[in-house]
Amino acid sequence: MSGNHAGDLTEETVFTWGAPPLKFGAGACDEIGFDLAQHGARRVLVITDPGVLALGIPHRVADSLRRYGVTAEVFDGVHVEPSDASFAAAVEYAESQGSWDGFVAVGGGSSIDTAKAVNLLTSCPGELMDYVNKPVGRGKAPDRPLKPLVAVPTTAGTGAESTAMCVLDVLSMKVKTGISHWRLRPALAVVDPLLTMSLPPEVTASAGMDIVCHAVESYTAQWYGRFERRAPEERVTYCGSNPVSDLWCEKAMSLIAKSFRRAVHEGADDVRARTDMIMAATFAGMGFGNAGVHIPHANGYPVAGMVKDYRPRGYPQDEAMVPHGQAVSLTAPEAFRFSFPAAPERHLRAARLLAPDKEELADPAEQLPQVLIDLMRDIGIPNGIGAVGYGESDVPALVPGTMKQQRLLATCPRPVGEEEITRILLNSVQNW
Amino acid sequence: MSGNHAGDLTEETVFTWGAPPLKFGAGACDEIGFDLAQHGARRVLVITDPGVLALGIPHRVADSLRRYGVTAEVFDGVHVEPSDASFAAAVEYAESQGSWDGFVAVGGGSSIDTAKAVNLLTSCPGELMDYVNKPVGRGKAPDRPLKPLVAVPTTAGTGAESTAMCVLDVLSMKVKTGISHWRLRPALAVVDPLLTMSLPPEVTASAGMDIVCHAVESYTAQWYGRFERRAPEERVTYCGSNPVSDLWCEKAMSLIAKSFRRAVHEGADDVRARTDMIMAATFAGMGFGNAGVHIPHANGYPVAGMVKDYRPRGYPQDEAMVPHGQAVSLTAPEAFRFSFPAAPERHLRAARLLAPDKEELADPAEQLPQVLIDLMRDIGIPNGIGAVGYGESDVPALVPGTMKQQRLLATCPRPVGEEEITRILLNSVQNW
Incomplete structure (x- = not known):
């Protein structure tokens, strides 16, 4: 079965997107x-x-x-x-x-x-x-x-x-x-936002950081038009950032800016904040489910998978675990420092959407990492992979687990290999 | 079969939304x-x-x-x-x-x-x-x-x-x-935007006004939460404006602001403008297909259906017709003057999205109508229903055709009856 008519095009001109029908509300x-x-x-x-x-x-x-x-x-x-x-x-x-x-x-x-x-x-x-x-x-x-x-x-x-x-x-x-x-x-x-009213603050914080990473990773993912053109049979679910995934991710980031801290600190009583956060989660899914995620999620796999004896507050204490939202977010500040030069405007816009009132830093590459760090500190996310049990000496063992996630790393807007992942993990032992 | 658990709620808390999967691009x-x-x-x-x-x-x-x-x-x-x-x-x-x-x-x-x-x-x-x-x-x-x-x-x-x-x-x-x-x-x-490259300017203009009306009517539609609560079996496809339809309509309006005039005047060569316009059309469909449209589209039915001998440029001359995009847009300026008091902020925001550089008028109710009139004049849309063959004396005959569209009129954010429709049609005989 042969390829397509537009066979003379070498750059990608097509993106794909899909979402389930939605019924939303109390x-x-x-x-x-x-x-x-x-x-x-x-x-x-x-x-x-x-x-x-x-x-x-x-x-x-x-x-x-x-x-x-x-x-x-x-x-x-x-x-x-x-x-x-x-x-x-x-x-x-x-x-x-x-x-x-x-x-x-x-x-x-x-x-x-x-x-x-x-x-x-x-x-x-x-x-x-x-x-x-x-x-x-x-x-x-x-x-x-x-x-x-x-x-x-x-x-x-x-x-x-x-x-x-x-x-x-x-x-x-x-x-x-x-x-x-x-x-x-x-x-x-x-x-149905009412189903989330009783989530403990720690679970709200971790799960919310998963939303943040979905939205920001998709938003900073390689633009779909920068991949090589694919034949129809080669198209993948994750096609890179595109005009539709951008819509959803931008809105998710705005909802997070408005309501994440309140959902963590006053979530038991704040229906509005809970509504915004579950809407942000669903919207970010509508985005990243088509665009894809990159380094922070790739690092999340070994960070969760090789856990030693970390037992997070708010979770069952019977087994060691790094909650998914912590595992994916602990290396995010450093990962976005790394990806910044490939798409500076997108990183800056993500920072503005997540923290509209944040002052402009002298180093633009630092804007998004600092916005994330401010947020993580405010909602009680551990300070780097060091706080969930990994020291610098553990990094070489983590790297192969990240490198296996080639499907995700391919979505990064900047080429990334073992050396870069090693540096990102080392610089994420402590985030502030 | 009985209603639902949340039967004590009297106001609507639920919205629905759906869209087809999308494959977009040259x-x-x-x-x-x-x-x-x-x-x-x-x-x-x-x-x-x-x-x-x-x-x-x-x-x-x-x-x-x-x-x-x-x-x-x-x-x-x-x-x-x-x-x-x-x-x-x-x-x-x-x-x-x-x-x-x-x-x-x-x-x-x-x-x-x-x-x-x-x-x-x-x-x-x-x-x-x-x-x-x-x-x-x-x-x-x-x-x-x-x-x-x-x-x-x-x-x-x-x-x-x-x-x-x-x-x-x-x-x-x-x-x-x-x-x-x-x-x-x-x-x-x-x-596929390349399929639209050869559309004549007049068709580009009329069809584009349909997009404008889809986006603005949905965006100004009654907010879903202001309807009475519906049982699941009573839910309708058009549920009123909501956070998801808003996303699509806002983006559609921004794309229109950027590219509509260029698509009309330079469309044969301007792939970027054609791409933006067909994206705007699809996005507006993702919005209005769930939120609904109101007065301008309801008026469009009799304005098209009772055509006398209008033969628009750029269309086949063998039969009289009012193109759909003209029929729905000719009463839009006056319709939005009427709906303005029910949702002033939404009307103003629509005006800003469609014309970010337009000066602020003394009368805020006039902002959106004037933005639409500027656009219609620039792209050669006829000046009101008078320009497609209807005089003041025809208005009583048009009104019943509008009033039959109760499904659409129910989406208007302000209650609307025969008297209001009559006035809107009379004031739309000439728009500028």
Whole structure:
């Protein structure tokens, strides 16, 4: 099958973008029964984790389903930071319980990503590794429509409700990778800010830094027109920053500027701040899910994956972990110092959107890093990778984990290799 | 089936939004074969009108389909300003030629709307009037997925590639109405600015005014939270202005400010201006397709429908017509004078986005109308409904046609009745 007519063009002229339909607002999660009934669903599996189950939201969703004549069951076996093994367990459960004609994911990124995988593997033939991104898997495209999946985020962070990908650890290969295809995109994102009112301040802060990184990394990602032209069959989900992802990221940054600090410090009572933050999360997902993220997220993989004994406040204390939003943000100030020269105007504009009142610094490369540091200090994010247990001597062990994320590093607007990643990690041991 | 949990809320807290996936850029239209093959399509009908057929674009699309092993046929019988009769003829043709597993619409709003109807009526049981909006039709929801429809706009105007509705004249009832349902939304919008390079200046100007009205009417539409709370089964496609439609409309207005005049006056050579204008059209569709339009579009129905002998330059001279973009914009200055008090800040911000350098007028209600008048004069839009053949004595005959558009008038931020419409039409006989 040959390429395209415009075969004489050598630079990229095309970008792609997609987003799920959105139902947003207080009470939206009580309408899911209607929405899935409209999709023709009669028997639906609600997929969640035990922590979210305890909050009662999955059963509230199941009630909404039953009110519209839809049979609902709840699976609460989602594993935080899912893996090929935890995906397999969820798929096995779903298959053992008969056939489903719709799914609802209730929770953070782990629940939504697990539901995407369950939907894929119960709708299409083949096994997980057929669909996992190359080179880890075989990168096969699903060849038929999946069942309708409604995604209901309960944290304001990952934006997984907006994206067409899921992330997993492949345990045997000790690598974090994903599945990316437009068919994985939820049929509907139901975003109800009231579900986030009770998030602890520490979780609000960490998850919010994930939003910040999504928005700023996408906004500073390589411009789509600067890649080499791709044939249609070579196009990827992450096509670089573009006029549509910019819209969403800019708005997400403005919402963060307005409401992030209040959501952390007064979130239990401030519906407006919670509304802005979950809107920012969904909007950033509409952006980065198409543009892509770069160095901070690539570094986040080893920073979370090689954790020693860090136990963050506000999280369960039974196992060591670096929350995803901390892992991706701890190297962000230094990463944006590095990427600054490739797109100075974008870095400065991101800084202005995130902190409209910040004074102009003498060194423009320092503007965005300082805006991020001000924010991180105000909301209690640890001071660099040193504060979550890594010293300078750990850096050489972290670097290969970052370098494996070539799909993300390719989105960086400035070429980046081992040497640059080493320097960024070293300079991120302490951020202020 | 009962309502929802949040039944104690009396004001609306929920908005909805949806958009097709987008492939945008020079050469995008040569990739449609790949995209429809990904959707599993094997036999596809390309739907267009004779004017667009003569430009060669539909056959170029058919070639792209064949390169990916997809059988393609072309139907060029689309009627400009489609009706129940022209929809029926297109459906009859499609059905007589066997079964299709995908459609491509190539053209303006008429072709895209006709393809939506053909897709609906060849995918679902029942007849046209089952699906037409109440009270004209029975307002039934399609109960199954339609076939994938790829929409390829060739004018920068209607934004029909972005929306989940189609508009038609019901000839026997002499009324213009539509079908609105999320299943009608194209599976993919392929927006290729190079397809618009040869549009004549007059067509560029009229179609562009449709974009302006989409963006400004949506942006000034009643805020979604000011409607009474709806049960899920009562929600409509047009939910009022909201944070997502605002994003798209604001960007559309900025693109118009930058490039509309250049697209009209230098469009044959100015790829950048053409790119901005077709992006503005698609973006405005992403906005108004969810928020809704109000008085100017409601007036556009009788102004176009009751045409006497106006024959605009740049259009075929064989029949009298008021181009859609003229019909909807000729009463816009006066309509926005009327709606101003209901949302002054939004009207002023729209004026600033459309004309950042315009001086501030003493009367703020005059700012947006004057910005529109400056633009209309610069690009050669007729001076009011008087210039397309209507005098003051015609106004009483026009009013009922506007009043039939209650679905649109309900979106106006200020209550509007016959008296107000009469005054708006009278004051729009001459705009400057």
